[in-house]
Amino acid sequence: MLSNNDGCVIARSWEAKDLGIKMGDPWHIVRKKPHLKEVVWLSSNYALYGDMSRRMYELLCEHVPIVEPYSIDEMFLGFHGLQGDLVAHSKHIRETVRRVAKIPTCVGLGPTNTIAKLANAVAKNDRHGEGVCDLSMPEARSAIYRDMAVGSVWGMGGASCQKLAHIGVNSIADFIAMPADLCRDILTVVGLRTPKELQGVSCLPLSMAPPVRKGISVTRSFGRPVTTWEEMTQAIARHATRAGEKLRQQGLAATAMTVFMHTNRFNNDPSYSNAVTFKIEPTSDTRQLINARGKASLERRLSICQGRHHARRSLSVSALPIPIFPSRDPDKSAAIMNALDGINLRYGRGTLRPANVQQNPDWGTRRQNMSPRHTTDVHEILQVTSL
DNA sequence: TCTGGGGTCCTAGGACCC
DNA sequence: TCTGGGGTCCTAGGACCC
Numbered sequence: 079m080l081s082n083n084d085g086c087v088i089a090r091s092w093e094a095k096d097l098g099i100k101m102g103d104p105w106h107i108v109r110k111k112p113h114l115k116e117v118v119w120l121s122s123n124y125a126l127y128g129d130m131s132r133r134m135y136e137l138l139c140e141h142v143p144i145v146e147p148y149s150i151d152e153m154f155l156g157f158h159g160l161q162g163d164l165v166a167h168s169k170h171i172r173e174t175v176r177r178v179a180k181i182p183t184c185v186g187l188g189p190t191n192t193i194a195k196l197a198n199a200v201a202k203n204d205r206h207g208e209g210v211c212d213l214s215m216p217e218a219r220s221a222i223y224r225d226m227a228v229g230s231v232w233g234m235g236g237a238s239c240q241k242l243a244h245i246g247v248n249s250i251a252d253f254i255a256m257p258a259d260l261c262r263d264i265l266t267v268v269g270l271r272t273p274k275e276l277q278g279v280s281c282l283p284l285s286m287a288p289p290v291r292k293g294i295s296v297t298r299s300f301g302r303p304v305t306t307w308e309e310m311t312q313a314i315a316r317h318a319t320r321a322g323e324k325l326r327q328q329g330l331a332a333t334a335m336t337v338f339m340h341t342n343r344f345n346n347d348p349s350y351s352n353a354v355t356f357k358i359e360p361t362s363d364t365r366q367l368i369n370a371r372g373k374a375s376l377e378r379r380l381s382i383c384q385g386r387h388h389a390r391r392s393l394s395v396s397a398l399p400i401p402i403f404p405s406r407d408p409d410k411s412a413a414i415m416n417a418l419d420g421i422n423l424r425y426g427r428g429t430l431r432p433a434n435v436q437q438n439p440d441w442g443t444r445r446q447n448m449s450p451r452h453t454t455d456v457h458e459i460l461q462v463t464s465l
Numbered sequence: 466t467c468t469g470g471g472g473t474c475c476t477a478g479g480a481c482c483c
Numbered sequence: 484t485c486t487g488g489g490g491t492c493c494t495a496g497g498a499c500c501c
Contacts, residue, residue: 081469088469088501106467122469149472149501235499268475268498289473297470344468355494444467 079120080105083299084444088122092205121445127151129453133179141171146284152198154191156284168210187212191282192275193219195232196250216278223250223276233272238265250276291328295336296320300441303342310339315368315435322364323422326415331360335370363411364418368432 079089087103094117099108108114131150138145144156155171157164168185175183186197193213200222201211213219228250229239241264247253254273262270271281296317304310314337325332335358340351358370421430428437450458 083469084467085469102468104468109467152501233499237498266475266498292473293471295471299469302466342468 079122080447082122083301084119084121084446085299119447121448123449123451124150125451125454126449130179130181134175134181134183137175137179138171141167141174144284147288154194154284164214165210165212168212169208172209183209185210187214189214189278190275190280191284192232192272193278196222196226196230196276199230220251223254226250228253231272231276233268238269241265291330294321294324294328294330294332296324297338301444302441304441309439309441312434312436312439313441315432316439318367318370319364319431319435322362322367322415323419323427325362326419331362332358332367333360334358335367361411363415365414365432366411368434 080086081088084105086105087099087101087108090099090101097114097117099114099117105119109117109119127150131147135145135147135153138153138155142155142160143158144154146154146156148154157167160167164187168187172183172185175181184198184201186194186199186201187210188194188197197211197213200213201207201209204211213222227239227248228234228242229236231250231253234253242248242253245260245264247256254276256273258270258273261273265272274281298313298317300313304313318335321332334355336353336355338351338353341349343349356370359366361367418430422428431437450460452458452460
């Protein structure tokens with residue numbers, strides 16, 4: 079499966095892994111390889127994944143006391159108060175999700191989120207296993223900790239692992255044997271939490287309520303080079319429109335906006351990036367976001383690079399949200415935005431939009447191999463034919 | 466032609482205050 | 484020789500996650 083813009087590979091079946099396709103491989107290169115001619119490449123389809131995720135969430139809520147969605151395809155489950163064989167219970171949940179929601183899953187068991195994540199990774203990498211791995215007991219963990227690299231632990235990224243490798247810390251066992259103050263020196267307070275979690279001391283408790291968003295951003299790469307200010311203005315309006323939708327969906331209003339852009343970092347053009355942040359009157363009204371007062375200074379500052387011959391690669395509009403809906407004319411604004419959102423929900427995003435926002439600009443995102451929205455669009459329902 | 470997008474948290478350093 | 488100390492807030496940048 080491909081990233082947004084059909085850019086690179088972000089998910090692979092076992093068969094694709096066997097063919098040597100790597101995570102992050104650029105699609106425009108791998109698709110041309112002769113031995114990969116038979117591979118089915120799919121564009122990402124977030125409407126479909128979001129709907130499947132919701133179905134899985136609802137099913138899980140019927141089986142366990144606490145379900146905390148972590149990402150679109152991962153949930154932390156709290157087994158608090160459940161008696162009996164938790165491995166058997168996990169297998170039962172997994173079979174139910176498979177049968178009802180048609181989603182294959184793996185379950186990792188552990189006393190902390192970090193251990194559960196690691197157990198899940200172990201289950202997922204066992205191709206012929208049963209899909210459940212239990213690391214609840216210290217004895218079950220010791221062999222795993224000795225054999226697995228510290229980089230496979232949740233929260234331990236490339237930069238941290240490189241620093242640890244310098245002092246000879248490679249396995250998870252090496253890592254948890256480190257003195258705490260050395261760990262803090264190298265990885266700051268974040269790095270102190272992980273070894274504790276790995277030893278069964280919970281530092282990241284399950285929370286029942288989803289946190290309020292601290293920022294909302296809309297970022298897209300262009301499907302082709304964009305070099306004129308007119309097209310940039312169009313793109314900013316389009317991004318602001320999407321940002322407005324997100325704000326209203328979450329009942330938030332923006333108090334500041336940032337516009338960010340940069341050139342393509344994969345070609346030889348001189349690299350350039352610039353960002354402008356400005357405060358705005360709190361709003362979630364698309365029209366006010368598009369006409370934000372900072373736009374004049376924005377143009378002045380960003381246009382420094384106009385006239386250069388390189389292409390801008392991506393653009394981001396982000397907003398600092400607050401949880402209210404004030405506006406200069408709240409009733410009228412809310413009525414117009416409700417109508418806008420209602421029509422777009424019913425007839426598809428972009429049906430009704432500000433006059434200066436194009437529906438399908440030719441610099442827009444590419445999605446050549448979109449899988450159908452089987453579950454969220456009546457025109458794309460799966461059809462079954464008997465022979 | 467073509468190399469993703471949307472988040473979170475932490476730190477360091479500067480400005481400012483009393 | 485010696486040039487307050489303690490606090491807040493903001494921003495930029497780094498690291499990490501899926």
